Amino acid sequence: MTDVHASTTTTTTSGSDGAAVREVDASLIGSLIAVLVVAGGLGVAARVGALALLVAVAVVQALFAVSWVFGTAMPGRKGAIVIAALAAGGADVVVSVWPHGRLGTLLAVLGLAVPVMFFHQLTRGAARTRLVESLSYMAVLVVSVVALAALVQLRHEFVDQRLGGIIVSAVVSCVGAALVVGYLIDLVVPVPRFDPEVHRGMLALVGAAVVGAAVGYLTLHEHAEFEDGRSVFLGAALGAVAAFLAVAAAFVLHGAAIPQARVGMVLRPVCAALLPLGVLAPGAFLLCLAIRS
Numbered sequence: 001m002t003d004v005h006a007s008t009t010t011t012t013t014s015g016s017d018g019a020a021v022r023e024v025d026a027s028l029i030g031s032l033i034a035v036l037v038v039a040g041g042l043g044v045a046a047r048v049g050a051l052a053l054l055v056a057v058a059v060v061q062a063l064f065a066v067s068w069v070f071g072t073a074m075p076g077r078k079g080a081i082v083i084a085a086l087a088a089g090g091a092d093v094v095v096s097v098w099p100h101g102r103l104g105t106l107l108a109v110l111g112l113a114v115p116v117m118f119f120h121q122l123t124r125g126a127a128r129t130r131l132v133e134s135l136s137y138m139a140v141l142v143v144s145v146v147a148l149a150a151l152v153q154l155r156h157e158f159v160d161q162r163l164g165g166i167i168v169s170a171v172v173s174c175v176g177a178a179l180v181v182g183y184l185i186d187l188v189v190p191v192p193r194f195d196p197e198v199h200r201g202m203l204a205l206v207g208a209a210v211v212g213a214a215v216g217y218l219t220l221h222e223h224a225e226f227e228d229g230r231s232v233f234l235g236a237a238l239g240a241v242a243a244f245l246a247v248a249a250a251f252v253l254h255g256a257a258i259p260q261a262r263v264g265m266v267l268r269p270v271c272a273a274l275l276p277l278g279v280l281a282p283g284a285f286l287l288c289l290a291i292r293s
Contacts, residue, residue: 030269039176178239212239
């Protein structure tokens, strides 16, 4: 009887492990597809023109807001959507109206968002539970959607608008390629792992940095602003940081509540893919301006 019970337990455990592996694989594949679509769209829009890039950024901001709110099952979802929309709209407006303000104009948007986030918690009434969780998730959401506007600002920083579009496209391509390669490596050999329960490995970071360097060289080495290895350094730096942020996103979602609705489970890999792209945008802006000759 004991042997039968042990055999049943072992079979059940193996089945659970197999289901968990399939779920992780599906999540990585979903994130990979999301990166391909979003990075491709942003890259093409950046080359088409400033208005096309602005529209593309607005679409990505909306997609991230919805995927983050439902993918993390955060408390106070309705208010979070409204605040994210206001923050994204404000960020897009200031980088368009004051194109020579660099990233300083975005600080006003973030500053105004802070009291609004606290006011939102006060209006939740009887549903005002898990305040710290709600505020923290909302802070990440606001910072991410505002940060995405830095891609529009980066295009404004170059007198030659065509060159500005090429650089934004190259930045998005480096980050997108790095994330895709990182996901592919983690699908096959996620070693050595940062944590046994999180399906992410150091090898993916190395691969992402190498691919980022290659894409940076291929897209920027012909331009004088990024000669003498600057294109390689830019691509490698963006690839490595993007991969680290992807690992951070994996840890965040690992600790987040599991959505009960199917839409939340579908959107969960999307927010994991878009978080690194959004958070990295201001860093890419500063790096491009710092290393150009």
